[in-house]
Each structure stands twice: as C-alpha cells, then as structure tokens.
Amino acid sequence: MSDPTAAVLRAFCESVCPGLASDATAGAPDIAAERYVQHYLAPATVARIVEALERGSSFVGLDPGQRLERIERCRLDAGTRRDLDAAAAATLLAVYGSWSGRDAAGEPVRTPLGWQLTGFGGPSPSRLDQLER
Amino acid sequence: MPGFRTPDAVVVGGGATGLVVAHELTARGLGVVVLEAGTWQQPQSEISSDLADMVHPVDGRWRWGPSDRRFPPWPRALEGIGFAPQIAAVGGLDLAGWGARPRAFVGSIESGWPIRYADLVPWYERIEELLPVRVPDLLAPKDQRFVDACLSERLAHLEGADVDRVGWRLQPSAILPFAHHEPALGERYPAIDGCTACGGCITGCRNPEGAPIERTAKRSAAVALAPAAWATGSLDLRTDVVATELLHEAGPDGLRRIRGIRYRTSDGTLVEQDADTVVLCAGAIETPRLVLQSALGIPGVTGRGLTCHLLDLVSGVVPDEIDPSLGPVSMARCDFPGNGSVFTIGLEPALFGLASSLGDPSAGSAGPWASSGASLGSTLKRRLEAWPRTLMLGISVDDRARAGNGIRLHPELVDEHGPIPRIRYEADDDSVRRRDWLARRAGELLLVAGADPDSIHRADAPTTLVHAHGTMRMGADATSAATDLDGRLHGTINAYVADASVFPNAIGGADPALTAQAIAARTAHLLAQRLDA
Numbered sequence: 001m002s003d004p005t006a007a008v009l010r011a012f013c014e015s016v017c018p019g020l021a022s023d024a025t026a027g028a029p030d031i032a033a034e035r036y037v038q039h040y041l042a043p044a045t046v047a048r049i050v051e052a053l054e055r056g057s058s059f060v061g062l063d064p065g066q067r068l069e070r071i072e073r074c075r076l077d078a079g080t081r082r083d084l085d086a087a088a089a090a091t092l093l094a095v096y097g098s099w100s101g102r103d104a105a106g107e108p109v110r111t112p113l114g115w116q117l118t119g120f121g122g123p124s125p126s127r128l129d130q131l132e133r
Numbered sequence: 134m135p136g137f138r139t140p141d142a143v144v145v146g147g148g149a150t151g152l153v154v155a156h157e158l159t160a161r162g163l164g165v166v167v168l169e170a171g172t173w174q175q176p177q178s179e180i181s182s183d184l185a186d187m188v189h190p191v192d193g194r195w196r197w198g199p200s201d202r203r204f205p206p207w208p209r210a211l212e213g214i215g216f217a218p219q220i221a222a223v224g225g226l227d228l229a230g231w232g233a234r235p236r237a238f239v240g241s242i243e244s245g246w247p248i249r250y251a252d253l254v255p256w257y258e259r260i261e262e263l264l265p266v267r268v269p270d271l272l273a274p275k276d277q278r279f280v281d282a283c284l285s286e287r288l289a290h291l292e293g294a295d296v297d298r299v300g301w302r303l304q305p306s307a308i309l310p311f312a313h314h315e316p317a318l319g320e321r322y323p324a325i326d327g328c329t330a331c332g333g334c335i336t337g338c339r340n341p342e343g344a345p346i347e348r349t350a351k352r353s354a355a356v357a358l359a360p361a362a363w364a365t366g367s368l369d370l371r372t373d374v375v376a377t378e379l380l381h382e383a384g385p386d387g388l389r390r391i392r393g394i395r396y397r398t399s400d401g402t403l404v405e406q407d408a409d410t411v412v413l414c415a416g417a418i419e420t421p422r423l424v425l426q427s428a429l430g431i432p433g434v435t436g437r438g439l440t441c442h443l444l445d446l447v448s449g450v451v452p453d454e455i456d457p458s459l460g461p462v463s464m465a466r467c468d469f470p471g472n473g474s475v476f477t478i479g480l481e482p483a484l485f486g487l488a489s490s491l492g493d494p495s496a497g498s499a500g501p502w503a504s505s506g507a508s509l510g511s512t513l514k515r516r517l518e519a520w521p522r523t524l525m526l527g528i529s530v531d532d533r534a535r536a537g538n539g540i541r542l543h544p545e546l547v548d549e550h551g552p553i554p555r556i557r558y559e560a561d562d563d564s565v566r567r568r569d570w571l572a573r574r575a576g577e578l579l580l581v582a583g584a585d586p587d588s589i590h591r592a593d594a595p596t597t598l599v600h601a602h603g604t605m606r607m608g609a610d611a612t613s614a615a616t617d618l619d620g621r622l623h624g625t626i627n628a629y630v631a632d633a634s635v636f637p638n639a640i641g642g643a644d645p646a647l648t649a650q651a652i653a654a655r656t657a658h659l660l661a662q663r664l665d666a
Contacts, residue, residue, distance in 0.1 A: 016509045023511050025518070040191050068510050075494045075507065085215065085491045085595075088509065092490070096483035096517065097185045118482040118520040120458060123182035125342045126329035127459055128314045131271060 001038055001046070008050045009087070010034040011060045015067040016091040022064055028091050031113050036094035037087050045083050052080045098122065140164040140369065141664050143394055143408040145376045145423065147171075148225020149646055150632040150653035151414035152354035152362065153260070157657035159367040163664060166369045166406060168376050168396050171221030172200045174228075176349050176356065180337035184483055187337045188218075188229050195220045195229055195337075199399060200373050207548045209418075212557040215491070215595025219418060223372060224355030226416070226599075227646060231334040231462035231478075232306040232351045234266045237648045238470050238641025239297040241531065245638035247608050247618050250295075256651035256658075257294065264307040264352040266647070271311055272303075273330065273460030278451065278524055279477045280465050282582040288467055296643065301467040304476065305647075307352035308334070308461050312341060322348060332458035332479060351461075354650070373399040375550045379411060379427035379628060389429060390626045397550055410627045410660060414653060417601035417634040421540045422554045424605070424615075424622065431623060435615050436540035438603040439558055440639040442473070443530040443568045446488050446592040447502065447575040449584025454521045457485070463527070467578070471531065472567045473642025475575045478527040482520050486513065492593035498569050501576035505591040516590065524582055528571040529600070532639040535561040540604050558596055600645050605634035620656040631656035 001009070013034045019027035028034070038046060052074045053059040059070060075081040094100065096114030103109045115122055142158055144151045147169030155165045174180055174194065181187060181194075188195050191206060197219035198206030211217055220226045236257055242250040260266070272280065280301065284290070289300035312327030319325075321343035328350040329340040338351035349356040362368040376396045384390035393407045413420045421436035430436065457479035466476035480488060490513050492506035508516065516523075538559060542552040560568075572591050579589050608614025611623040616635050622628040633649040640648055 017514060018511055023514060025514065027514065040189075064510065071509065072494055072507065081494070082211075082215075088491060089487055092486040093185055093189070093483055096481075096486050098183050099185065114482055114517070117514070118517055120482050120520065123333055123336065124331050125340055126312075126314070126320065126325060126331060128312060128325070128330055129316075130456070130459055131273065131311065131330050133271060 005046060005050050006034060007060050008053055009037060009046060011067065012049065012053060012071070012087060013037060013091045015064065015071055016088045017095045018064060025117055026113055028095055031094065031100040033091050033094035036099055037090040040090050041087060045086065048080070049083050049087055052083070139407040139409060140166045142410045142412055142660065143168065143406055144412045144414055145394065146225065146413070146415035146419070146632065147223045147370060147372070148414060148416065149227035149354045150649050152224070152358040153650045153653035154412050154414060154631055154657045155368055156263070156358040156362045157654055158661055159362045159365040161661045162367060163661060164367050166371065168374050168394065169223050169370060169372050170375045171223060172372045173223040173355070176339040176346060177343070180339040182331070182333040182337045182339060184336050184481065188335070190218070195222055197221055201399065207550070208546065208553055210543050210546060210553060210555040212555070213559045213596060214556060215597055217418065217556055217598040219416070223359060223370065224353045227353045228337070228355060229335050230646060232308045233463055233644040234261070234264070234305050234307050234647040235466070235643045236294050236296055237643050238468070238531070239295055240470050241638055241641035247637065253648070253651050253655070256654040257647060259654045260647060260650045261294070264357045266305050266307050267310060268303040268305050269311070269461070269464045272464055273479070274455040275457055275479050275524055276460070276464040276477045278455055278582050279526070279578065282578045283467055285581050286578065296468050296641065297470065299469055301465060304464050304466050306461060306464070307357065309348070309350045309352065328461065330460045332460060332462070332481070334462045335484065376415070376423055377426065377550050379423065379429060380405065381427065381429065381625070384626045388626045389624055391628045401549070410664065411629065412656065412660070413628065413630045414632045416632055417604045418540055418554050418556060420630055420632060420634045421604045422542065425542050426551050429622065429624065429628070431611065431615060434613060436604050437538070438534040438606050439538040439540065439556070439601060440532040440534050440603040440636070441558065441596065441598050442600040442639060442642055443532055443560055443564055444597055444599060445528045445568060445572055445594050446478070446525060447528065447572055447579060448489060448523050448525045448590050449579035449582070450519045450522050450588035451524050451583045452522070455524060456521055457523060457525060469571065469574065470641060473528060473530040473571050475571055475578065476527050476529065478525045480525060482517055485520060485523070485525065486517055488594060489516065489590060489592045491595060493595055498572065498591060498593060500569070500573040500591060501580055502589040502591045503587045506593045508590070519588065524579060524584060526575040526579060528568065528575055529642040529644070530564055530568045530571060531642040532564045533561045534603055534638070535559060556598070558598070560596065602633040602636035602639060602645055605630045606637045607635045608637060619659050620652065629656055629660065
C-alpha cells in the first residue's frame with residue numbers, strides 16, 4: 001500500500017474510532033487498525049475509498065469534524081457507502097474484537113483494546129456464578 | 134456412512150431445515166443423502182467462540198465460502214441490502230443464531246397462508262420436542278430490566294406458545310436450561326450440564342466444557358438432530374459439496390421429473406447423484422438460485438417475493454451495570470400483532486458497534502431517541518464505553534412483499550457454481566411505517582426501564598437479511614406460487630422445497646427458524662407417507 005493510500009486509510013480509521021491524539025481514550029490509530037482494514041479489503045475497494053474521500057481536497061488535511069462530514073456525504077452514494085461501511089466495520093472489528101490482543105501468530109497475549117475500553121471479558125466457558133438465582 | 138446409489142431422498146442443504154428432513158426420514162428407515170456446502174464442526178475442538186474467527190464474512194469458519202479459508206468467499210450481488218449473512222457449514226445460518234424459537238403469529242398464518250395455523254401446530258410440537266425448545270426459568274439482568282418495563286407499562290404477560298395478542302413473554306429457545314453448578318464438583322461436564330450463561334450464542338456454542346454433542350447447550354440442528362440421523366445408519370452426509378443443477382426429464386402431464394442432482398466438490402469435480410426425490414433446503418437465497426440454474430423456474434414467480442424482518446436496534450444507557458453479554462442473547466420479547474416484535478438482545482461490544490453505527494444516512498426518524506442513524510467518531514466511542522450499562526432492544530417487523538424484491542441470476546457475474554444470485558430488496562412503505570412504530574415502542578420501553586433519555590439511540594440499521602423468506606412461496610396457483618401446499622415444486626413430480634423460502638409472508642415478524650423447521654418436518658412426513666406407499 002502506497003504511503004498516500006495508507007495515510008488516507010489511517011485517517012479514515014481514525015475518524016471511525018479516534019485515538020489519543022484527539023480523544024480521551026485510545027482508538028484505531030493507536031493499534032494501527034488500518035493494517036487490519038487493508039488486510040480484509042480488496043485493493044480495488046481501498047482505491048475506491050481513497051478516491052471518494054480525496055475528491056475535491058485532501059481528506060488527511062481535514063480536521064476530525066470535517067472528516068466525519070465528508071464521510072457522511074460520501075455515504076449518500078450507495079456504492080461508496082458499501083465500500084466505506086466495509087472499512088468502518090473492519091475498523092470496529094479491529095478495535096473491539098480480539099485482534100489487538102493477539103500476537104503475530106494469532107495467539108492471545110493481552111486484553112484487546114476494545115475490551116479494555118468497554119469492560120468486556122471475552123469468551124468464557126461459564127458465567128453461571130454471575131447469575132442471581 | 135452408506136454411499137447411496139439411489140437414495141430415497143436427496144436433500145440439498147444441511148442446515149436447520151435440511152437436517153430436520155434428514156432426521157425425520159432416516160428415523161423411518163429411509164435412505165437420505167444430504168449435500169452440504171460446508172463442513173461439520175466439532176463443538177469442543179472447532180468452535181472458538183471468537184467473533185472474528187467464527188463469523189467474519191471474509192475468512193470466518195462460518196462464512197459463505199469454501200471450507201478452505203485460504204480461498205475467497207463466494208460473492209453475492211446485493212441491491213438495497215447492507216448485509217446478507219449465509220453460512221456454509223452443517224447446521225447452516227442457525228449456528229450463529231441466538232436459538233430463539235417462537236411460533237409464527239397466528240393471524241399471519243390464518244390471513245396469508247394457504248394452510249391453517251392448526252396444520253402447523255403438530256409440527257411445531259414435533260420440533261419443540263426434538264430440539265428441545267424451552268422458556269427460561271431465570272433471567273439475566275438485561276432481560277429482567279425489559280420485563281420490569283413491560284410490567285410497568287401494564288403489558289399483558291402471556292404464556293403458552295401461540296402468538297395472537299399484544300403482550301410480553303419469555304422467549305422460547307432451543308437452549309438447554311441453565312446448569313446448576315456446584316464448584317466443588319468441577320468446571321466441566323457432567324458437573325455442569327446445561328446452559329452456562331456464557332453469552333456466546335452468536336459466536337458459537339461449545340459449552341459446557343467437555344460435554345458430548347448431544348448436551349451442547351444451544352440446540353442447533355447440527356447437535357440436536359444430525360447425531361441421531363447418523364446413528365440410524367441411513368444418512369449419507371456429504372460435506373464441502375455444492376449442488377449446481379437439478380437434472381430433469383419430461384414426465385407425465387407435462388411435468389418434469391427430477392432424475393438426479395449434479396454437484397461440485399471442493400476440488401472442482403462434478404458428480405451426478407441419482408435421485409428419486411429431491412428436497413431443497415438451501416434457504417431463501419440458494420434454493421431459488423438452484424431452481425433457476427436448473428431451468429425449472431416459473432417466470433415472474435421463482436425467486437420473487439423476498440421478505441425480511443427489517444431488523445433494527447434501539448438502545449439506551451441505564452444507571453446500573455447490566456452486562457449485555459451475560460446469558461443467552463435474547464430471553465424476553467413483546468409482540469404487537471400487525472406490527473412485529475420488540476425483544477431483548479445482548480451483543481458483545483464489536484457487534485453492538487457494528488449494529489448501531491452504520492445506519493441509513495438518508496433516514497430521519499422521529500421518536501423517543503436523542504440520536505439515530507450513523508454515528509462514528511467520539512460519539513461512537515462514548516456509546517461503546519457505556520456498553521456495560523446499555524440495554525439493547527431489537528425490533529423485528531411484519532414485512533410485506535414488494536414487487537421487484539427477490540433473487541435472480543446475475544446476467545454476468547459467476548462463481549465456481551454458476552451465475553451468482555442477484556438479491557434485491559427495497560422496503561415496502563407500510564413495512565417502514567411498522568418499523569418506525571416498533572422503534573418508538575422500543576424507545577418508550579427504554580425510558581420506562583430507566584434509560585437516560587439523552588442516551589437513547591436508534592440505529593436505523595441498513596437492511597440485513599438475517600431472516601429471509603418468501604422466494605419460493607407456497608400456493609395452489611402455479612402462476613403465482615412456486616410450490617404447492619405440500620411444498621412440491623410446481624411443474625415437477627418429485628422436487629420439494631422445505632425451508633423458509635416457501636413462506637407466503639413474514640409470519641408476523643417472528644423469528645422464522647421454528648416455522649421453517651416445522652415446515653420441514655411436515656414436508657418430510659408427507660414424503661415418508663408417499664415413499665412408504
């Protein structure tokens with residue numbers, strides 16, 4: 001992925017789930033969620049996303065509020081919306097799924113970021129002790 | 134396993150309904166071949182309960198694609214639809230369902246089906262006994278909160294399985310009762326026997342640890358019916374195969390007789406299986422696709438009439454922690470015949486984020502919510518950080534068929550099995566009004582439940598075909614229905630459809646699983662009588 005493409009994708013992920021640079025808690029940029037997104041989206045989809053977001057002026061150069069406005073304008077087109085929503089879904093999975101808690105081999109090594117942010121405990125064989133009978 | 138040259142029946146699809154047909158026919162000593170696109174997963178060793186590992190649409194174990202996850206998923210062309218989940222695996226889409234097994238609304242069957250509700254009851258009872266289906270004897274905090282709100286609103290508390298009036302009830306589900314656990318006895322089966330409240334219904338039930346298949350808590354057809362069918366010695370379940378064509382020839386009275394099925398194995402080999410009777414249980418997308426690919430479709434009828442339940446989500450933050458992921462996904466609901474249902478739904482944070490953040494940008498609905506539609510950025514993060522205190526209510530709409538909605542074969546795009554389905558859906562105006570009405574009821578219940586008014590959010594979720602039906606609707610008239618009242622494919626002698634595609638309507642908004650399985654049991658019984666004769 002070229003540096004300009006990576007920058008736009010990173011900025012998009014940051015818009016979906018901002019990190020410590022602009023929010024009180026960590027988010028997509030702090031775990032490089034754009035790597036997860038780039039892994040799952042076809043290159044053609046990424047190219048379409050970049051083209052849509054960069055139309056008219058630099059997306060990376062916008063402030064957070066302006067970026068969200070541009071995303072919402074782009075989402076009004078059905079085809080672009082499908083691409084952007086796929087990228088947003090991948091971003092959310094990266095942050096709130098188990099990915100950020102795994103090492104390169106896929107082994108769980110830490111509590112994923114999103115589970116820390118929400119208090120979710122992850123899969124468990126039994127939670128019977130938490131039910132009040 | 135037997136390798137049948139000419140079985141009594143070939144069933145296409147080893148999901149929730151195909152396994153019902155297989156179970157019922159093999160129990161009568163009939164030989165059945167089931168053709169299933171995916172594989173069988175052993176719950177204890179092959180279900181991780183991790184969201185991405187199990188249900189990621191690209192490379193999850195339960196995706197729509199080859200079981201070898203190095204290869205890409207099978208594509209679909211979606212028009213007007215945000216997400217159309219399908220699962221290639223023994224057990225089908227039901228594997229990622231939350232186990233709910235409500236009956237159809239009585240009025241929807243009586244007013245819209247060519248058979249009576251009373252005709253379905255024996256088959257409802259059959260499935261309810263087989264799986265089995267139970268109402269919970271204990272509620273998790275999220276469900277208790279909802280029930281308390283219903284009681285405060287003086288909504289009637291209804292018991293019994295028939296849905297014929299407004300009221301709330303405990304959700305009948307194909308989930309074993311909560312286990313009684315004595316820690317001193319250990320943490321595995323048989324010390325724990327039953328549901329463990331793990332909250333993993335959607336991402337894969339493998340609990341209790343160490344349990345045999347027959348005691349896996351969530352009773353998908355894969356664990357409830359497949360083992361018994363295998364044990365008869367009359368089931369030949371062929372996995373990793375996809376049916377590509379029904380082979381047919383001219384029969385009497387201008388009808389077509391199915392003589393066999395061609396299917397493709399995972400290595401690309403084409404196999405022809407002889408068949409005396411074929412039962413299509415591949416679901417509302419793949420069943421019409423196969424019929425159309427086989428040149429057996431009725432123009433303007435086959436594949437048309439797609440309905441879904443326009444699922445949506447309304448959520449709000451209550452003062453205390455209720456832990457949405459504790460216990461089964463949904464244990465209580467309130468029905469509004471004529472509109473649909475409002476039900477509790479407990480989603481883990483990633484799913485909650487997905488379900489609540491990517492709403493329709495052009496929708497703007499008025500109701501007791503502070504926000505609706507898409508929400509990204511810091512707003513989304515704050516909503517997710519309140520997840521432990523978030524009460525989530527799903528809505529399921531009594532949809533109406535709209536002209537133009539349905540499944541067609543794509544004129545250009547193909548996968549390795551032929552032209553891909555082109556799936557089109559646009560909501561009927563009345564369905565949208567019912568959806569809005571239900572969303573307002575859900576918002577009101579959240580307020581009564583103590584949710585902060587400024588936190589109530591309506592997702593206005595894009596159309597998701599989690600529930601899909603109606604594309605091979607039953608009816609006596611072959612010019613307007615794809616199947617007859619017995620599920621036989623119009624124009625054929627020996628092909629049947631036994632899945633939710635035969636529904637003439639959206640059954641009031643109820644989860645379609647029990648009704649689809651009841652239809653499958655009914656069809657299997659009719660077939661067995663004919664085959665015995």
